[in-house]
Amino acid sequence: MSRATAVVLLLAVAFVWTTTTVAAARHHRHHHDGFAKVFDRQQADLVQALPGQPAGLGVRQFSGYVTVNQTHGRALFYWFFEATHDVSNKPLVLWLNGGPGCSSLGYGALEELGPLLIQKGTPELRLNPDAWNKEANLLFLEQPAGVGFSYTNTTADLERFGDDLAAHDAYTFLVNWFERFPQFKGHDFYIAGESYAGHYVPHLAEKIVEQNKKVHKSKHINFKGFMIGNAAIDEASDNRGMVDYAWDHAIISDELYDAINKNCKFDQAGNSSDFSSSGQNPSNAACDRAMDGFYEAFDHIDIYSLYTPACTASAGTAGQLPRRLHRPSTSTQSDNSRHLRPRYNSYDPCLDNYAAEYLNRRDVQDAMHANTTGNIPYAWTACSDPLFQHWKDSPASTLPVIKRMVDAGLRVWVYSGDTDARVPVSSTRQALRKLGLKTLKQWREWFTSDQVGGYQVDYNGLTIVTIRGAGHMVPTVTPVQARQLFAHFLADKELPPKPVVA
Numbered sequence: 001m002s003r004a005t006a007v008v009l010l011l012a013v014a015f016v017w018t019t020t021t022v023a024a025a026r027h028h029r030h031h032h033d034g035f036a037k038v039f040d041r042q043q044a045d046l047v048q049a050l051p052g053q054p055a056g057l058g059v060r061q062f063s064g065y066v067t068v069n070q071t072h073g074r075a076l077f078y079w080f081f082e083a084t085h086d087v088s089n090k091p092l093v094l095w096l097n098g099g100p101g102c103s104s105l106g107y108g109a110l111e112e113l114g115p116l117l118i119q120k121g122t123p124e125l126r127l128n129p130d131a132w133n134k135e136a137n138l139l140f141l142e143q144p145a146g147v148g149f150s151y152t153n154t155t156a157d158l159e160r161f162g163d164d165l166a167a168h169d170a171y172t173f174l175v176n177w178f179e180r181f182p183q184f185k186g187h188d189f190y191i192a193g194e195s196y197a198g199h200y201v202p203h204l205a206e207k208i209v210e211q212n213k214k215v216h217k218s219k220h221i222n223f224k225g226f227m228i229g230n231a232a233i234d235e236a237s238d239n240r241g242m243v244d245y246a247w248d249h250a251i252i253s254d255e256l257y258d259a260i261n262k263n264c265k266f267d268q269a270g271n272s273s274d275f276s277s278s279g280q281n282p283s284n285a286a287c288d289r290a291m292d293g294f295y296e297a298f299d300h301i302d303i304y305s306l307y308t309p310a311c312t313a314s315a316g317t318a319g320q321l322p323r324r325l326h327r328p329s330t331s332t333q334s335d336n337s338r339h340l341r342p343r344y345n346s347y348d349p350c351l352d353n354y355a356a357e358y359l360n361r362r363d364v365q366d367a368m369h370a371n372t373t374g375n376i377p378y379a380w381t382a383c384s385d386p387l388f389q390h391w392k393d394s395p396a397s398t399l400p401v402i403k404r405m406v407d408a409g410l411r412v413w414v415y416s417g418d419t420d421a422r423v424p425v426s427s428t429r430q431a432l433r434k435l436g437l438k439t440l441k442q443w444r445e446w447f448t449s450d451q452v453g454g455y456q457v458d459y460n461g462l463t464i465v466t467i468r469g470a471g472h473m474v475p476t477v478t479p480v481q482a483r484q485l486f487a488h489f490l491a492d493k494e495l496p497p498k499p500v501v502a
Helices: 003-045 105-113 155-159 163-180 197-214 235-248 254-263 285-296 351-359 362-368 385-390 399-407 425-433 479-491
Strands: 061-069 074-081 092-096 116-118 125-127 137-142 189-194 223-229 411-417 439-448 451-459 462-467
Touching: 003 061, 003 163, 061 163, 074 105, 074 163, 092 105, 092 197, 105 116, 105 137, 105 351, 105 479, 116 351, 137 163, 155 385, 163 197, 189 197, 189 479, 197 223, 197 399, 223 479, 235 254, 235 425, 254 285, 351 362, 399 411, 411 425, 411 479, 425 462, 439 479, 451 479, 462 479
Parallel strands: 092 137, 092 189, 189 223, 223 411, 411 462
Antiparallel strands: 061 074, 074 137, 116 125, 439 451, 451 462
16 A cells, blocks of 8 residues: 555544544534533422421422413423432322312312422421322422413413313423423323313323324323322213212202202203303203202302311301302302312311412412512412303213223223212212223222221223222322322222231
8 A cells, every 4th residue: 555545544534533523522512412401491490498398308399380382371380299219210190180270289289199288387388298209200280371370471361271272281281391301201101180180181191192193202101091089070970979979978958859859950961061161051940949059058068078177267267168169050150160178187177278378478489480470460379260260161071081091001090089079989980880891890898007998999991999088189188098099000009908907
């Protein structure tokens, strides 16, 4: 080889090496910049500590806004807690409260299953020994826009929301949240919720299943299943079961029960609806009067938790009475948009008030990166009256959606606290029978230590679990049993069929 040829080869090698090195450097810098951007964005949402937060939380928490519609200026507010251990392997669970229009922060996070629970006095927060983030990474979402700290810059949006648009925005939130927290993209993902989440959760589940078929594999959500509690899933069953339950539990008289049975047609879709936008619910004055009497029977007791004190003047807040899930057909007054007020035995029946007082503090909002501009033109409330009053599409039954999700192979559990009179266990059992699923394991008791925790039935593709002594908001009422239920759902394991004696 001539010297000239060797020089040319060396120059060629040097050129290739230089080009490759520069390209690699650019590639590395691109990835470094991407990682840096993700890190910076997560750090911006990191909550250092909340006012009144006790020592010993031991996990990282994040909260902030995720834009779901740039044009309208819609952004949803989330609060996220990493699992107490094995963060990188634990599943990710999204929790949704119902309403429609109620806050998952005010209820789920602060009063039910989050690691920090609201209380009266100082400190304002206490550690929850049965927090669900001991089993999973836990994500709370205020949705749709207009709930809690979530907002829209297009006021007309508040009159457009219904089940479909809520599911669309919740799905967009998840896609964008995973971009902000890409380390959780591959985790098993589940959704859980209660009450009107019997609409929210199945519709969002179907949206995820549909989109997973359309988007690139890199955009897939690793969705495994959902769990809904005391869930509004079928109006005919819900309302019939509600009336039967009230009579069985000595809340209404024989005369009122007979009047309702005579004048109200609960077994026909639409006729039973007190929350349908179909316009097919015919006026029936005799039924309306009877149902007004039904709701009045709960004026001084809690329809969501029969055997517990209500929040009254003697409890520390004057004039607070139980809230209703749905509006009676004869009324459009704003009091009908008062929703889930949790009360049970040892806990304070006025928790809603403490949560509202806490979340409206400017120092709390600053710590949570909420209402960052201070321009939200209303105070934080547990539930949004405008959303409730103007809610659009709300199908009489979500059973068809639930059946499609069962057929899609998702894990589906439905649970019911058995002292809830608004979406009672009788309603849920009647509704699920309509699915016509084959029974794999018959009705049987399950245990928490040496006590019966409730009952369980396994259908082909769906499990129903009751929780003995729990009201509408099961984790608030029976926290040990609720966490036990949650852990077994995630593991897809049968609850203990026999007593476990320590």
